[in-house]
Amino acid sequence: MSHIITRWWWIRHAPVTVANGRLYGQRNLPADISDKKIFSHLAEIIPKPSIWITTPLQRTTQTANAIANAAGINPEYKIESAFIEQNFGDWQGMTWEELRKSKNNGFHRFWVAPANESAPSGESFIDVMKRVNPAIDKLTKTYKGKNIISVAHGGSIRAAIAHALKLSPENALGIMIENCSLSIIDHIKGPSKGEEWRINTINSYPHFNTQEKLP
Template sequence: MPAPTRWWLVRHAPVINPTNTIYGQIDLDCDVADEKVFTSVARLLPTQAVWLQSPLNRTRKTAAALRAAGAEGPDPIDEPRLMEQHFGDWQGGDRNRIRERHPEAYRRFWLAPADERAPNGESFVDVVGRVSAALDEWSAKLPGRDVVAVMHGGSIRAALAHALALAPERALSFHAETVSVSRIDLYPDGQSAVVFVNATPWRF
């Protein structure tokens, strides 16, 4: 069997969000102060990998912290399709205030099927579509290679849905801790494997 493209999916560092904002694709800062965490994760990542990152500050800063901690590879490439879900008109709003003003729409969006959208935003089904396209295109370009992709909780769930051919609703059950690593292998013939999910420094 031909060698797969090995994807190392890293979730960004904790977002600094004291106001409980619904941030989605808003460019909030993140906390990369815990050197031990980044050193541990950097040791897990392969050398000679291609690096991709969502073009948001929190993923760029996380990638930079991992490389400063010893992870090796060329400069990361921005890949917009790996961004977090876009929450439309709710982005930048206070979560509690939006829940109070739009209780039914809020309930449907957060508790209902994955095809629900915030006003003028994306559904999780939309995220699965764009993330899947990015994974397939890069895998075709990089057969048999390692790819480190620094991304978001939502886009990691989307990648797992793609690898396992899951209904999007089922993939929402996955959890991805900040600065965790998940590994999927995508083969040229369309087969795939999930090697591990949500590996964190205290688990390796």
């Protein structure tokens, strides 16, 4: 029996430009899908056929549609509510300045709050991981050996990477996930009882220029 590889293609949704600098979280705002080049690029990369997964928020479906249209395919989307963006509760709709003042200028080193801090009437990043991780395991078993394209959110993709690498929730907040970026993660099941996760790429984006000098 050979190894069975289930490959996850995680794509963050296209930018949300109508938020006007406000934290949107689970607000169901539309995505800006005007950048046809990025969708054409992703369409060339993604495997066909694949299992397609989106979340209940329209920006993921709009992004998936833009990629599928560029690829000339019409996939069926499976909506996974466990992969929805973090619920920022009362912080949603606030500007970053308003949020900073409400927290007495106490921002997290990478994000608006530490991984264990829940937004008022919302959830923490730890809560996100608690719902994302079991959903990944379940879907990996359901679609064993297949390619899974999941168009999701920054929070859920960070959680997926942390799950694969066994990172702490706090360390996972240090992972950058750009809009329309691609992260590829393999689940490998061996011929015996062994199984493991392997990272292929994180936050890959065609506009990134590796030849540029780092600051």
